[in-house]
Every structure is written in structure tokens, then in C-alpha cells.
Amino acid sequence: xxxxxxxxxxxxxxxxxxxxxxxxxxxxxxxxxxxxxxxxxxxxxxxxxxxxxxxxxxxxxxxxxxxxxxxxxxxxxxxxxxxxxxxxxxxxxxxxxxxxxxxxxxxxxxxxxxxxxxxxxxxxxxxxxxxxxxxxxxxxxxxxxxxxxxxxxxxxxxxxxxxxxxxxxxxxxxxxxxxxxxxxxxxxxxxxxxxxxxxxxxxxxxxxxxxxxxxxxxxxxxxxxxxxxxxxxxxxxxxxxxxxxxxxxxxxxxxxxxxxxxxxxxxxxxxxxxxxxxxxxxxxxxxxxxxxxxxxxxxxxxxxxxxxxxxxxxxxxxxxxxxxxxxxxxxxxxxxxxxxxxxxxxxxxxxxxxxxxxxxxxxxxxxxxxxxxxxxxxxxxxxxxxxxxxxxxxxxxxxxxxxxxxxxxxx
Amino acid sequence: xxxxxxxxxxxxxxxxxxxxxxxxxxxxxxxxxxxxxxxxxxxxxxxxxxxxxxxxxxxxxxxxxxxxxxxxxxxxxxxxxxxxxxxxxxxxxxxxxxxxxxxxxxxxxxxxxxxxxxxxxxxxxxxxxxxxxxxxxxxxxxxxxxxxxxxxxxxxxxxxxxxxxxxxxxxxxxxxxxxxxxxxxxxxxxxxxxxxxxxxxxxxxxxxxxxxxxxxxxxxxxxxxxxxxxxxxxxxxxxxxxx
Ligand SMILES: Nc1ncnc2c1ncn2[C@@H]1O[C@H](COP(=O)(O)OP(=O)(O)OP(=O)(O)O)[C@@H](O)[C@H]1O
Ligand SMILES: [Mg+2]
Numbered sequence: 161x162x163x164x165x166x167x168x169x170x171x172x173x174x175x176x177x178x179x180x181x182x183x184x185x186x187x188x189x190x191x192x193x194x195x196x197x198x199x200x201x202x203x204x205x206x207x208x209x210x211x212x213x214x215x216x217x218x219x220x221x222x223x224x225x226x227x228x229x230x231x232x233x234x235x236x237x238x239x240x241x242x243x244x245x246x247x248x249x250x251x252x253x254x255x256x257x258x259x260x261x262x263x264x265x266x267x268x269x270x271x272x273x274x275x276x277x278x279x280x281x282x283x284x285x286x287x288x289x290x291x292x293x294x295x296x297x298x299x300x301x302x303x304x305x306x307x308x309x310x311x312x313x314x315x316x317x318x319x320x321x322x323x324x325x326x327x328x329x330x331x332x333x334x335x336x337x338x339x340x341x342x343x344x345x346x347x348x349x350x351x352x353x354x355x356x357x358x359x360x361x362x363x364x365x366x367x368x369x370x371x372x373x374x375x376x377x378x379x380x381x382x383x384x385x386x387x388x389x390x391x392x393x394x395x396x397x398x399x400x401x402x403x404x405x406x407x408x409x410x411x412x413x414x415x416x417x418x419x420x421x422x423x424x425x426x427x428x429x430x431x432x433x434x435x436x437x438x439x440x441x442x443x444x445x446x447x448x449x450x451x452x453x454x455x456x457x458x459x460x461x462x463x464x465x466x467x468x469x470x471x472x473x474x475x476x477x478x479x480x481x482x483x484x485x486x487x488x489x490x491x492x493x494x495x496x497x498x499x500x501x502x503x504x505x506x507x508x509x510x511x512x513x514x515x516x517x518x519x520x521x522x523x524x525x526x527x528x529x530x531x532x533x534x535x536x537x538x539x540x541x542x543x544x545x546x547x548x549x550x551x552x553x554x555x556x557x558x559x560x561x562x563x564x565x566x567x568x569x570x571x
Numbered sequence: 572x573x574x575x576x577x578x579x580x581x582x583x584x585x586x587x588x589x590x591x592x593x594x595x596x597x598x599x600x601x602x603x604x605x606x607x608x609x610x611x612x613x614x615x616x617x618x619x620x621x622x623x624x625x626x627x628x629x630x631x632x633x634x635x636x637x638x639x640x641x642x643x644x645x646x647x648x649x650x651x652x653x654x655x656x657x658x659x660x661x662x663x664x665x666x667x668x669x670x671x672x673x674x675x676x677x678x679x680x681x682x683x684x685x686x687x688x689x690x691x692x693x694x695x696x697x698x699x700x701x702x703x704x705x706x707x708x709x710x711x712x713x714x715x716x717x718x719x720x721x722x723x724x725x726x727x728x729x730x731x732x733x734x735x736x737x738x739x740x741x742x743x744x745x746x747x748x749x750x751x752x753x754x755x756x757x758x759x760x761x762x763x764x765x766x767x768x769x770x771x772x773x774x775x776x777x778x779x780x781x782x783x784x785x786x787x788x789x790x791x792x793x794x795x796x797x798x799x800x801x802x803x804x805x806x807x808x809x810x811x812x813x814x
Contacts, residue, residue, distance in 0.1 A: 166687075483666045485627075486654060487654065487680040487727065488654050489651065489683050490647070490648050491651075565627050568627075568662070
């Protein structure tokens with residue numbers, strides 16, 4: 161054991177000497193490994209980042225909430241068929257709410273894109289969601305200040321607004337937003353509440369932190385014509401176990417409201433988080449496979465490159481091998497020397513790749529919260545070590561089994 | 572006691588369908604503290620014999636006992652161990668590692684012997700001082716003259732305190748004056764109690780030895796002790812107390 165340690169140490173020193181003598185070549189050789197390791201580290205880091213923000217975001221959708229909509233979030237129904245569906249209307253919502261017995265809460269939402277202003281601060285293209293006071297129960301919002309607009313305010317279409325955390329920050333960089341008058345699409349609204357950060361969602365538009373919530377009546381009065389756009393009916397089940405049952409009931413009620421015959425298919429969609437997760441996993445799966453294919457390919461090319469260089473190196477150093485054998489190097493020692501050399505080269509490539517990946521992930525971090533984790537570092541080191549050993553095996557064996565007399569004769 | 576005892580050794584190389592008999596039925600005994608020169612024309616089998624004696628190669632048939640151990644059937648690993656511990660090689664072309672300095676070159680056999688770094692450095696330094704290169708230990712081979720390179724090689728051969736020193740035409744790449752210096756070094760090594768086997772073409776080099784073995788076409792043609800061997804003058808540039 162101690163013997164092995166000694167040989168490892170001496171072998172490493174010899175390997176470093178050899179690499180130092182041929183720096184430029186070593187660096188060029190590692191290119192494939194550098195690319196491979198960079199891509200594997202970035203991939204796993206980025207996927208983890210996407211995952212985290214997806215999980216954060218999706219939790220704001222709620223596992224126990226159904227979204228009845230004209231549109232499907234992702235669909236196996238043809239797009240043109242979906243397009244021809246009727247919009248979900250406010251009166252349908254009202255009938256639905258009356259008839260549904262199972263849900264814990266039901267609320268409608270309609271969106272519009274407006275400019276939101278306070279004094280000279282102006283934010284364009286903001287999602288304004290019109291809803292009822294029940295939305296606070298279907299969405300599970302938490303507040304950093306104030307409250308959601310009340311039932312009375314909602315029903316009476318008072319000009320009250322609830323701000324997502326990001327909007328509040330941007331619109332009121334220095335002041336407290338509560339009780340201030342803001343302009344939404346040119347109309348005055350009074351801020352009654354500010355949400356806590358809900359966690360951003362990767363699908364951009366659906367970002368609860370970057371929205372303004374107002375009574376649905378005011379939206380229909382000023383921003384959206386009555387039947388221009390479909391509502392979504394948000395239905396919260398009493399708990400996750402009741403989701404399936406609630407969904408069944410919702411489907412039945414909607415079909416009844418729409419007056420569909422048994423043979424007709426539903427002309428609305430009931431969306432839920434679960435489907436989104438599935439869809440997400442599929443997409444990420446494809447990205448993962450593609451990414452690991454690219455990684456694998458560049459590592460493979462890298463390994464071939466290293467093997468090639470090691471063969472050249474063994475050939476060039478035939479005489480050296482002969483000398484070392486003549487003065488007592490065993491096969492094992494020579495084998496180890498070359499294996500260590502290719503491993504060290506690969507490891508250097510891996511470290512360079514890792515550094516590049518860390519720098520790149522800092523850049524990516526501007527858009528997506530990512531950071532290189534310990535497991536990615538371990539992965540990078542393991543991969544480059546294994547590549548080094550695998551690529552070095554054949555050349556090292558060639559060196560180890562050389563006949564010393566022949567090797568010494570080599571010019 | 573015999574340090575080398577070879578009996579009916581032959582070596583056959585197959586080149587295509589042809590067989591080359593490099594050594595034919597060679598029997599030899601060499602004692603401790605002998606100074607032997609092996610002579611013969613080119614292609615007579617001197618280097619082949621030398622490689623055999625140095626455990627770099629194994630015979631096609633016959634028995635080789637080194638220090639009473641039969642090495643003719645040994646594995647590569649065991650041969651490597653014997654080369655490391657018992658044999659010091661000096662080659663015609665020096666065979667130093669070109670990118671390593673003198674100290675590292677001399678240290679190398681000690682690395683393979685598993686000796687720790689500090690002891691290694693000390694012994695290598697001492698060996699270089701003994702061959703008169705105490706002030707050149709950090710020079711690389713290309714920063715040294717031919718004679719100095721061969722001295723580094725001699726230091727490398729001596730550093731493990733081997734049982735025998737094998738030198739295959741050690742002066743072949745040197746001018747006569749430098750060659751004579753190296754022969755002076757060998758003389759001192761011999762007088763210090765070492766066993767030396769030397770291959771050479773040159774009669775005047777062979778006369779430094781106490782015994783000359785002449786071979787021809789793979790046979791031992793003649794094997795006799797020199798009545799009055801040539802003893803070179805002491806080199807002034809060497810240390811007072813060599814090896
Ligand atoms: N690896 C080999 N394969 C085939 N034949 C070989 C091999 N090595 C040596 N021989 C042959 O064996 C014979 C002896 O060669 P060796 O090198 O021992 O001669 P030598 O006496 O050292 O000659 P020189 O003085 O030129 O160095 C030669 O005929 C040579 O061609
Ligand atoms: Mg020869």
C-alpha cells in the first residue's frame with residue numbers, strides 16, 4: 161500500500177515533468193475534454209436552475225387548482241379546433257359557480273396588457289388580471305402589505321388594485337405603495353395590497369409577481385370588450401386528493417352549461433399543474449438527451465485525441481522507456497507513468513472546462529438563477545479522470561510491454 | 572565466488588524465415604571484482620551477450636546464474652528488480668533522459684528502488700561528486716560535454732551500489748583523450764572493489780582490463796587473463812577519494 165502510494169507520487173512527478181516539456185501540445189490535446197466538461201457542467205447546472213425556478217413557479221399554480229379555459233396549456237387537440245371554440249364568458253362562470261358543489265373556491269380571471277404608472281414611473285406591457293375577491297383563495301396568495309380587494313369592492317367594480325411584488329418594487333422604488341393612486345391604462349386605481357414574492361415562473365407571461373390584480377368588472381368596462389377574449393375559471397379543490405373528483409364535476413357542469421350532447425367532445429379545456437409538469441419533464445428530457453449526446457460526443461472525440469497523442473508520445477519516447485526499463489522500471493511502473501500522464505492531461509482539461517463553465521454560469525445567472533454545485537464539480541472531475549484512464553490505457557500498455565533491448569536500440 | 576555463471580547459452584533471432592545465431596553455446600564464469608573486456612568484430616554478438624548478462628534479454632537456451640540465482644527463466648518484473656539492484660549500465664550513447672538534469676538522471680534508479688526523495692538526492696549528489704561533476708548537478712545533458720555525459724551515466728550506474736558494472740563501448744562516442752579519462756574512472760571504480768564488464772572494439776581499451784574474452788560469430792574464441800594490464804594515470808580533475 162505504502163509502495164503504491166510511493167509509486168503514485170513519483171509517477172505523478174514524472175507525468176508533470178513530461179507534460180511541462182510539451183505544454184502547448186497538452187493544452188491543445190485537452191480541447192475536446194474542455195468542451196465536453198464545460199457542456200456537461202453547464203447542462204447539469206442549467207437544468208438544475210430551470211428545475212428550481214420551475215418548481216418555485218409551478219407551486220404558485222397550486223397542485224389542487226383547475227383552470228377551465230378555452231385554451232389548452234398544451235394540447236393533443238388540434239390548434240384550429242381549439243381556436244374555433246367558444247370563449248368562456250362571465251355568465252358561464254356565474255352559472256358554474258352556482259352549480260359546483262365540490263370546489264373550495266371558484267374565481268374568474270381575464271387578462272389585459274396595459275401601461276401602469278405612478279407619477280413619472282411608467283411600466284409598459286403589464287399583465288392586468290381582472291378577477292373577483294375569491295381569487296385570493298384560488299391562488300393562495302400571501303401579502304407583504306394590505307389585502308386583496310374585498311367582495312364589495314369587487315362586485316361594485318371599485319378602482320382598487322393589488323400589486324405583484326416586482327411591480328411594486330419598480331413602481332415605488334422609494335415610497336410605500338399602499339393607499340397610493342396609480343394609473344392602469346390611464347385610469348386611477350387605489351393600491352390596497354402588495355403581494356409577497358410568489359416565485360417567478362419560467363413561462364414569462366405567467367409571473368404572479370409581475371401582475372396587477374383589479375376587479376373584473378373594471379377590466380370588462382375599460383380594457384376588454386365583452387366577448388373578445390375567453391375567461392379562465394380557476395377552481396380550487398378542497399385538497400389534492402379531491403382534485404380528480406372536482407375535475408369530473410367541473411367537466412360535467414361545463415358540458416351542461418354548454419348544452420353538449422353525449423357524442424360531442426368538450427369545447428373547453430381543464431388545465432392543471434400536473435399536466436404542465438409532465439410536459440415540462442418531457443421537454444427537459446429531450447434537452448437532456450440532446451445535451452448529453454453532445455457531451456458524450458465531444459468527450460469521445462477528446463478521448464480519441466488524447467489516445468492519439470499518447471500513442472505519439474509513447475512512440476517518441478521509446479528510447480526513454482528503454483532507458484527506464486534498463487535501470488529497473490517495472491512494466492507496472494511504466495504503465496502507471498503513462499496512465500498518470502493522460503489522466504493529468506485530462507484532469508487539467510476538466511479543470512479548465514470547469515472554470516469556463518463556472519464563468520459561463522455566472523453569465524447565465526443573469527437570466528436564470530444557476531450556480532455550479534458540488535455534484536457538478538465531482539461529475540466533471542470524475543468524467544475527465546475516467547476519460548484520461550480509458551484513453552491512456554492502450555498507449556500505456558504498448559509502452560509497458562516494450563522490449564527493453566528493442567527500445568534502447570530505437571533512434 | 573562466481574558472480575556470473577553462464578552455461579551453454581545461445582541466442583537465436585528469427586528474421587522472417589531466416590535464423591540468426593547471435594550467440595552459440597557460450598559458457599563463461601566471471602568472479603567478483605574482475606575487470607573483463609569483451610572484444611570482437613562488429614556483429615559478433617558482443618552486445619547480445621552484454622544484454623544477456625545485464626538481464627535485459629533472456630537466452631533462447633542455456634542457463635544463466637547470477638549470484639547463484641537462475642535468471643534464465645525469470646519474469647519481466649523480477650528481471651527489472653535485478654537490473655535495478657544488481658546491475659549498472661553504461662552505454663555508448665550515454666542514454667540519459669534529455670530533459671532531466673544530471674541529478675535527476677542519477678536519481679532515477681533510486682526512484683525505482685523505492686528510496687525516499689531526500690536520501691535519493693543525497694546519494695545522487697554524492698555519486699556525481701565521485702565522478703567529478705559536483706558542480707554540474709543541475710545541468711541537462713545538452714549542457715554537458717560528451718565526457719561529462721558519460722560520467723553522469725557512470726554515476727547513474729554506480730549510485731545503486733550494483734554487483735556489476737556493464738559498459739557497452741563506453742568510449743565509442745568520445746575522442747581518445749576523453750575516452751582515456753573515462754577509462755581512468757573505470758580503473759578507480761575497479762580498484763575500489765567493483766566488478767566491471769566492458770565491451771569494446773579497440774585493443775588499447777581492452778588492455779585496461781585484467782581479462783579479455785574474444786568472441787567471433789557468437790562463439791567464445793579466446794578467453795585469457797592479461798599478464799600486465801594497462802593502468803591509466805590518476806585523473807587530476809577527479810576527487811581524491813573515488814567510489
Ligand atoms: N533484434 C535482433 N533481431 C535480429 N537479429 C539481431 C537482433 N539483434 C542482433 N541481431 C543480430 O545478432 C548478431 C549480433 O549482434 P550484436 O549487436 O550482438 O553484435 P555486436 O557484436 O554488438 O556488434 P557491434 O560491434 O557492431 O555493436 C548480428 O548479426 C545482428 O544482426
Ligand atoms: Mg554492439
